[in-house]
Amino acid sequence: MDVDVVVVGAGLSGIGAAYRLQTECPDRTFAVLEARDAMGGTWDLFRYPGVRSDSDMFTLGYQFKPWTAEKSIADADTILGYIHETAAEFGIEQHIRYRTKVVGADWSSADAQWTLRLETPDGPRTMTCGFLYSCAGYFDYDRGHTPEFPGLEDFEGEVVHPQFWPEDLAYDDQRVVVIGSGATAVTLVPAMAERAAHVTMLQRSPTWIGAVPGRDKLADTLREKLPPKLAHRVIRAKNILFTLGFYNFCQRFPDRARSMLLGLTTKQLRDPAMVEEHFTPTYDPWDQRFCAVPDADLFRCIRHGDAEVVTDHVDSFVPSGIRLKSGRVLEADLVITATGLTLKPFGGIAPSVDGETVDLHDQFVWQGAMLTGIPNFAVCIGYTNASWTLRADLTHRLVCRVLNHLSLHDLAAAEPKPRGELEERPLLDLTSGYIQRAIDQFPRQGDRGPWRVRQNYLIDSVTTLNRRLASSMVFTPRKTQDVIRIDA
Ligand SMILES: Cc1cc2nc3c(=O)[nH]c(=O)nc-3n(C[C@H](O)[C@H](O)[C@H](O)COP(=O)(O)OP(=O)(O)OC[C@H]3O[C@@H](n4cnc5c(N)ncnc54)[C@H](O)[C@@H]3O)c2cc1C
Numbered sequence: 001m002d003v004d005v006v007v008v009g010a011g012l013s014g015i016g017a018a019y020r021l022q023t024e025c026p027d028r029t030f031a032v033l034e035a036r037d038a039m040g041g042t043w044d045l046f047r048y049p050g051v052r053s054d055s056d057m058f059t060l061g062y063q064f065k066p067w068t069a070e071k072s073i074a075d076a077d078t079i080l081g082y083i084h085e086t087a088a089e090f091g092i093e094q095h096i097r098y099r100t101k102v103v104g105a106d107w108s109s110a111d112a113q114w115t116l117r118l119e120t121p122d123g124p125r126t127m128t129c130g131f132l133y134s135c136a137g138y139f140d141y142d143r144g145h146t147p148e149f150p151g152l153e154d155f156e157g158e159v160v161h162p163q164f165w166p167e168d169l170a171y172d173d174q175r176v177v178v179i180g181s182g183a184t185a186v187t188l189v190p191a192m193a194e195r196a197a198h199v200t201m202l203q204r205s206p207t208w209i210g211a212v213p214g215r216d217k218l219a220d221t222l223r224e225k226l227p228p229k230l231a232h233r234v235i236r237a238k239n240i241l242f243t244l245g246f247y248n249f250c251q252r253f254p255d256r257a258r259s260m261l262l263g264l265t266t267k268q269l270r271d272p273a274m275v276e277e278h279f280t281p282t283y284d285p286w287d288q289r290f291c292a293v294p295d296a297d298l299f300r301c302i303r304h305g306d307a308e309v310v311t312d313h314v315d316s317f318v319p320s321g322i323r324l325k326s327g328r329v330l331e332a333d334l335v336i337t338a339t340g341l342t343l344k345p346f347g348g349i350a351p352s353v354d355g356e357t358v359d360l361h362d363q364f365v366w367q368g369a370m371l372t373g374i375p376n377f378a379v380c381i382g383y384t385n386a387s388w389t390l391r392a393d394l395t396h397r398l399v400c401r402v403l404n405h406l407s408l409h410d411l412a413a414a415e416p417k418p419r420g421e422l423e424e425r426p427l428l429d430l431t432s433g434y435i436q437r438a439i440d441q442f443p444r445q446g447d448r449g450p451w452r453v454r455q456n457y458l459i460d461s462v463t464t465l466n467r468r469l470a471s472s473m474v475f476t477p478r479k480t481q482d483v484i485r486i487d488a
Contacts, residue, residue: 001113003029005403006129008347010034010096011041012389013135013380015083016062017396018092024400027407031129032092033118035101035347039087041137043079048162048336050191051076054183054292056216058235059243059387062086066232068223072216073294100125105132107353107375112412112476114376130412133399135380135392136347145340145434151316151323157333162188163341169334173197177322177330179314180338181207182432183291188338190297193306200330201309202322206281207291210261211268214294240390240457247286247385247455254284261285268299278309288432289384343438346379363443365427366416366472367464368453369395370402371443375413375476378402383455384430390457394464405469413476414469422446427453 005025007017010032021030038044052075053060060079061067065086069078087093104117114132118125144163152159160169162184176196178185181203193199219235226234250257266275281288293299301307312324321332350357351374363371368391369378378399382388402414424444428435445453450472454460 001130002128003031004129005030005131005133006102006114006116006127007032007133007135008102008349009041009135009137010039010087010098011135011137012043012060012079012083013137013382013392013396014041015039015087015092016389016393017133017135017380017399018095019062019064019086019090020393020396020400021403022090022092024397025403025407028403030095031127032096033100033102033116033127034096034098035119035141037098039093039096040080040083043076043083045141046076046163046165047167048165048184048188048191050187052187052294053079054187054212054294055243055387056239057082058216058219058232059239060389062389063236063393065089066228068228071214071294072219073212073214073292102136102347102349105349105351105377106355107351107377109354109375109413109476112376112478131376131378131399131403132351133378133380134346134349136349138343138345138381139341140344140348143342144337145342145437146337147339149314149317151318153317154319155317155321155335156319157321157335159335159337161337161339171196171334174333175321175331176200176334176336177202177332178336178338179203179322180336180340181205181291181309182338182340183289184340185336185338186291186293186298188336189307190293190301192336193301196334199301199307200332201307202314202324202330203278203309203311204313206279206311207288208261208281208285209279209291209293209298210264211296211299212292212294240386243386244456244458250284250286250290257285265299268296269303274302274309278311286385288430340434343434343441345438345441351377360443361440364416364418364422364424364446364451365443365453367395367398367450367467368445368460369398370414370416372416372418375415381427381453383457384428384435385455386457391460394457394460398464401465402469406475409475410478411475412478414473415476416450416472417474418446418451418472422448422451425452429455 007014014032056072057067057074099121101119102116106115114129116127144161172195176199178188179202189199189201222231265279312326315323315325322330358373363373380392380395383391426439427442
């Protein structure tokens, strides 16, 4: 076997997984295989103006590496710097193999090992490992989502998708239309408004958007007064509780959450009619991912007249811009299609077991991490209602726990198996279009215990690492390789 564990992807999650593997499973060898020629994933790929997190970095950052930069909501370059610094500080770089894309993975029950098919600069290669851990993110790096727009070929200006931002794109004094109303659109509009002649955000329907402070003043005070590690822990705890509290408030009291958010937006925009028309979604807060705008930058640039929001549908592109269903034509030199990501489960690796491709949608997720029907395989999927890394780090530690359990009991493989029938539910329960378009490609969650994906860090932090593994897993002993249940 080439290595004990292969981690797919050197993004925020892959680097975190490597740290946990080397600290919690020091007896295991591992490699991080990365398709691109750089680490950082999301934070290296996206280059559009203003690109930033919308979670606070005390929770999107690692538990084990304090976030010390000024801003709590940080730009991509600062996040990328933090990922690089982590990899260098903990000696993770030496484990990364760049330009190595995993394109296939077959589990052999007889050998209790994975054979990975790789695309490398030297041509196709194979590699074997005992455990495969996908930290490949959730979207397609090669393809964004752009709906079919009639007449696009007639448009005389330029059309750009934010995922493929041209390095030399000049938009000074241009009329820009940004199609979309998600996190990318609300980031782009104020950033581009600084240089463009005018920016219009064209949305089909409104999204819940709220202002958050870009800099956390309480965090600044705590960082002045406490040692870095302690300050980081206290600020993390505060932010975890606040985010979870806000999410639960929205879910339990949607009417009160609506009126609170609408009140805050009206205070920012000082125009109730505009709020009603463009900032009052039909769905309840947090039924889709909530958009945070640091220091109310979006609202400020709308108030100053540098940007406007139009709620309408594209009828067709025309040479001078976009004709809307209402008949209005938005004149544009540049159109940005912030119309979303294309979801891609597990880096496009379709795992097979003993030569049979596993249909991921037929499988259930155990503890949000391992899948039925696939031994020694885990995936890192972060929270949708809180910082991705909170869940990712629990999953890394769970993987380490499973690996240590295998070592301790001289076992070769572990595979989740429910006792009794599970009632099936979609893995992600947000109603957002980009999730609904792809949910059939993802495995499902069950209705109870370790088969539920709760999106609740407080519950998960207590249960994830403390459940008895044997109650919902089957193990293969190293020698006989007969499947048995072991009571541990
Ligand atoms: C613009 C933007 C802003 C975001 N902001 C936030 C935020 O504020 N808060 C939040 O919680 N989440 C946010 N997210 C979600 C974000 O993707 C996660 O927070 C986090 O960065 C994911 O890290 P990751 O390492 O799991 O995945 P990624 O960052 O996607 O990294 C995956 C890595 O795996 C590699 N890879 C993929 N497939 C293969 C393969 N087959 N073989 C080898 N390598 C492969 C990729 O090249 C990439 O380097 C944002 C996403 C985007 C697009």
